[in-house]
Amino acid sequence: MNQILEINNLTKRYYNKTALDDVSVSFQKGKIYGLMGPNGSGKTTLMKVIIGLHKQTSGSVLINGVPLSYKTKASVSYMPTENYLYDSFKVKDIVKFYQDMYTDFRTDYATKILSDIGVDLEFRVSKLSSGLVGKLKVALALSRDVDIYMLDEPLNGVDVLARDVILELIVNSYNENKVIILSSHLVSEVEKTLDHVVFLKNGKLELSGDAEDLRLQRGLSIENIYKEVYK
Numbered sequence: 011m012n013q014i015l016e017i018n019n020l021t022k023r024y025y026n027k028t029a030l031d032d033v034s035v036s037f038q039k040g041k042i043y044g045l046m047g048p049n050g051s052g053k054t055t056l057m058k059v060i061i062g063l064h065k066q067t068s069g070s071v072l073i074n075g076v077p078l079s080y081k082t083k084a085s086v087s088y089m090p091t092e093n094y095l096y097d098s099f100k101v102k103d104i105v106k107f108y109q110d111m112y113t114d115f116r117t118d119y120a121t122k123i124l125s126d127i128g129v130d131l132e133f134r135v136s137k138l139s140s141g142l143v144g145k146l147k148v149a150l151a152l153s154r155d156v157d158i159y160m161l162d163e164p165l166n167g168v169d170v171l172a173r174d175v176i177l178e179l180i181v182n183s184y185n186e187n188k189v190i191i192l193s194s195h196l197v198s199e200v201e202k203t204l205d206h207v208v209f210l211k212n213g214k215l216e217l218s219g220d221a222e223d224l225r226l227q228r229g230l231s232i233e234n235i236y237k238e239v240y241k
């Protein structure tokens with residue numbers, strides 16, 4: 011079964027605000043998905059429901075065919091937008107923390123990629139530039155051995171050079187048995203990395219499709235399709 015994550019008629023309301031409105035979309039193994047949309051379109055809410063941080067108002071989420079539960083949560087590695095890393099920790103303390111927290115954490119892989127991208131284990135979080143914090147967060151999320159990776163705005167607050175390193179890290183973590191979902195409003199920068207795009211608009215699914223098929227069908231880049239959808 012290629013389908014790894016299935017979302018059916020998902021609605022999420024916060025008090026009187028409908029953040030997700032009857033969204034149905036599925037995600038397949040071996041692809042990198044771009045969850046796109048301007049601020050407030052529902053990207054973070056969708057990720058938080060999938061990871062179980064928020065409960066949906068109605069609809070269902072199935073992971074490998076199984077409804078959300080504490081068991082399915084273990085198949086998802088989620089990187090929030092916020093910087094959740096303790097300032098007083100050194101990078102090596104965070105790696106140790108992840109190792110203790112997650113039995114699926116691949117310490118050797120984390121150590122290797124952190125070295126490759128120039129994040130020293132002896133650095134203290136408070137001393138890291140925002141580019142290094144961005145790289146560290148993505149590297150930690152990708153070092154878990156799970157089926158689904160969800161990265162919320164991995165390029166936020168990160169300079170252009172660090173953005174390229176992060177995108178390369180994401181592409182290198184590509185694996186035919188896994189799915190990577192990243193949210194972003196930096197469409198032109200993530201376009202080359204994506205196999206499939208999912209556009210949300212005011213909480214509704216506006217468009218979901220293979221990136222190359224969409225480019226061919228419409229004769230436009232994903233960036234220009236985005237501009238058309240959100241103009």
Ligand SMILES: Nc1ncnc2c1ncn2[C@@H]1O[C@H](COP(=O)(O)OP(=O)(O)OP(=O)(O)O)[C@@H](O)[C@H]1O
Nearest residue numbers: 024027028029047048049050051052053054055056
């Ligand atoms: N905890 C909450 N309580 C009330 N409203 C919320 C809450 N979280 C999100 N919302 C609202 O739900 C809508 C969708 O927000 P969400 O953060 O999911 O969008 P987003 O696409 O991730 O935007 P951004 O890029 O700004 O993070 C917004 O109108 C937001 O104000």
